[in-house]
Amino acid sequence: MKRYMITSALILLILASLGTFYAYGAELRLPEYKLQTLEGDLAEASKLTLLGSYVGGKGSYPIEVSTSGSKRSEQTFSNQWMKNKGPFHDQTFSEFKALYKEHPGFMRGKKGTDGYYSDQDTLIFAKASYTHSKDTDQEGTIRWSIDSLDLATGKQVRYTDELTDSVQYTNVIDVQKAGSEIHVLTNVNRVNSGNELIDMVFNAETGLPIHSVQVPLGKPSRNDRELQIQIIAEKKPTAANSRVLFLVTESSKRTDNTVSASDTIPTIFSERLFEYQYASGDVKELPLVAGAEEENRPGSWTLHSLERATYTTMHLSEEAVTINRYDLSIGFAHPQVTIKASQLGKGTISQAQVADGRIYLLLQTGDYFKNNSMPIIAVADITDGRILYQGTPAPVKANGRPDDQLDDAQFLNMTIMQ
Secondary structure, three states, X not given: OHHHHHHHHHHHHHHHHHHHHHHHHHHHHOOEEEEEEEEEXXXXXXXXXXXXXXXXXXXXXXEEXXXXXXXXXXXXXXXXXXXXXXXXXXXXHHHHHHHHHHOHHHHOOOOOOOOEEEOOOEEEEEEEEEEOOOOOOOOEXXXXXXXXXXXXXXXXEEEEEEEEEOOOEEEEEEEEEEOOEEEXXXXXXXXXXXXXXXXXXXXXXXXXXXXEEEOOOOOOOOOOEEEEEEXXXXXXXXXXXXXXXXXXXXXXXXXXXXXXHHHHOOOEEEEEEEEEEOOOOOEEEEOOOOOHHHOOOOOOEEEEEEXXXXXXXXXXXXXXXXXXXXXXXXXXXXXXXXXXXXXXXXXXXXXXXXXXXXXXXXXXXXOOOOOOOOOEEEEEEOOOOOEEEEEEEEEEEOOOOOHHHOOOEEEEEEEEOO
């Protein structure tokens, strides 16, 4: 038996060594890239990273490119085996990476990006789970658990609550602290009755549950219709925000016996926007921004985000990006901003993001599945649409690759460091 154990250990060691050798060898032979300025201020792109793959020669390797250069975006076999960096080791989740570094004991074992809250005094993580009874037709138990860390003293507290109910699943959407209360906004999915949004309120000092609020978002007007609820919480996962938004769409009810693809696309009858205030428990309807009627136009889509008191909708198509912003604190609609693909060059817009007063756009200049044309990155001012920066990935070091392989890279996504 001991002989077999030694053999197994040697095989694992060989595999680890081979994985490290080939991974590092391939990495050394990859061309190096850097975001090259076409016009504007390079500092405007400092938070941006392009994600893609290098497909020249043998194999395909994921890479990242930024203003500081390029690197492999996947870890080697040995790094994955020997190092424990937590589930958020890349800069897409730089905020969580910092939390793991600063509070490793508190963050150990915590996964996902929902359920966090932090301010200058406290770090909180909350989760909700549902356990079925042995007889699935009977009621089960929803359990909430909240971990709180006092940043000044390092004291950790855990408190829990549970509710007997019959649901399919539950999950935490948002966590906020309002005065001496901790609010855990929880999505509860029920069989054949849609979703419910429940605000579970706990005392921040004692950990005892105070009460729960079922957020009233209305009901379908007819039996053959249903409500689809889109939650728009604070964009930065751990940031404090006194409110959360809900986009409630009434549509035709989906059925299981659809016979064609067109039958699976529901008919939209109405769309309403609601704001829920954690401290007061008040719900009020807000005006929909101009251009909302374009949301379901074929070949386009709309993204919604909430940053502090600003609610933003971004309507995106290959030809243009249109931004509408609404200041919730004073009820003011900012002027609409539109940026056309033709302003950036010849190509189509494949992605756009809004963050910290900027609009980030990714323009594909060719068919990236056939011709490896490098995309154009643009950064614009969200207040007036002025283009502040344009750049493109450019090879800066061949690392032994032939010239005709230097542009064998595809960049389809981008991330913005929060």
